[in-house]
Amino acid sequence: MGVTWHPELSDKGARLRNHIFYSLDNCRGCPARLRSLIDKSVNHFQNNYEHCQEDSQCKIVGFVPDYAIIRSPVAV
Incomplete structure (x- = not known):
């Protein structure tokens, strides 16, 4: 609160x-794989798609995110 x-x-x-x-x-x-998959979202939102699945939209050349990129350590 x-x-x-x-x-x-x-x-x-x-x-x-x-x-x-x-x-x-x-x-x-x-459980370990679940944690790993969930943790990858943090990198994704920081504009780092290195660990994303190969068939993800973000792997397409010219991908432009439609969300705010996380740049602040506090937000991470």
Whole structure:
């Protein structure tokens, strides 16, 4: 209570929810894999797509994110 979201996180709610559902569907019941998949979302929102799945939209040449890039260490 009394704590607010960092401004750079304001547009991440639905995207993070979708990433969590994707992670749950693709973890194959392995807690370590689930954690790894969820953790990748932080890099993704920092404009680092190195660890994203090869079939992700962000891997397409010319991809431009439609969300605010996280640059603040506090937001991370």
